[in-house]
Amino acid sequence: MLFRLALSTMIERKSFVLALFFVLTVPFALPYLTPWEETPVVIEPARAQAAWACLWLVTLGWLFYQGSDMGWRYSANGLFQYAKSLGVSKWSRLCQLWACGMIFLVAMVAIALAINVFFCRPHQADEARMWIITCFQYAGLFLLVTSPLLFLSIALGSRFNSAAAYCFVLGISVYGLFALPYVELYLQHATAPLLSLFWYLSPHYHIADLTSRLVFRMGPMDMTAMGMMTLYFLGLGLVTWSCSYLMFKEQK
Numbered sequence: 001m002l003f004r005l006a007l008s009t010m011i012e013r014k015s016f017v018l019a020l021f022f023v024l025t026v027p028f029a030l031p032y033l034t035p036w037e038e039t040p041v042v043i044e045p046a047r048a049q050a051a052w053a054c055l056w057l058v059t060l061g062w063l064f065y066q067g068s069d070m071g072w073r074y075s076a077n078g079l080f081q082y083a084k085s086l087g088v089s090k091w092s093r094l095c096q097l098w099a100c101g102m103i104f105l106v107a108m109v110a111i112a113l114a115i116n117v118f119f120c121r122p123h124q125a126d127e128a129r130m131w132i133i134t135c136f137q138y139a140g141l142f143l144l145v146t147s148p149l150l151f152l153s154i155a156l157g158s159r160f161n162s163a164a165a166y167c168f169v170l171g172i173s174v175y176g177l178f179a180l181p182y183v184e185l186y187l188q189h190a191t192a193p194l195l196s197l198f199w200y201l202s203p204h205y206h207i208a209d210l211t212s213r214l215v216f217r218m219g220p221m222d223m224t225a226m227g228m229m230t231l232y233f234l235g236l237g238l239v240t241w242s243c244s245y246l247m248f249k250e251q252k
Helices: 002-013 015-033 040-076 079-085 090-119 125-159 162-187 193-201 211-215 223-247
Strands: none
Touching: 002 015, 002 040, 002 079, 002 090, 015 040, 015 090, 040 079, 040 090, 040 125, 040 162, 040 211, 079 090, 090 125, 090 223, 125 162, 125 211, 125 223, 162 193
16 A cells, blocks of 8 residues: 555656656766767766766665655654554555665666666677676665665654655765765774774775776676675665664654
8 A cells, every 4th residue: 555655656746757867868968078089988987987976866865865755754644554554564564665765766776777788888798798797786786785775764754854864864875985985094094993993883885886896897896705795785784674663653
């Protein structure tokens, strides 16, 4: 019930059209704003970089807010409480809204992946094969990072208002993606035990960003490194899902 209602509401609002349009068109237009005439070979790497950057931007700026807004509206309107009266479990209520958001997330990942595979891959067969493997690794890690955060945004939205929940999830995401590398750089030149402990306990989302491997054609990660990163994000996701379940509130 909640899944169909949430999906029909998002379709009726039509905001997803702008999100999908942005992910689909900007990677083709943005590279031409650079001086590509001097070195035409940079067009494909620049398009790949733009595709993943747009995907991150739309996920952080649009999808997480949609999750927070859904959690807030369904809690404030009593729909979670109504679903509970019908015998729908707490976990199922959360998962139904999460599944609705995941449809759009997977669609955007598929668009970015298709752009990289069909419009950005190198011409040589060996390089093209490594490029495709790297793209699929990137897509898998991206989903492992963003899907638990979408779940968290819904749960926090049910307890707080949509703006507060979104700002919290956005802050965690930006910190894990962009701030932690600077913290690591600082720790290489300074001794700070408390900061080091904080760094180890922080969510290292930045290691899921494989854009540099694509732009500089470094090839895919070996299976051991990929396996370790997958296990790390699965564990981090389990913690995030558990906290989300505890934070979920059925009614304001």
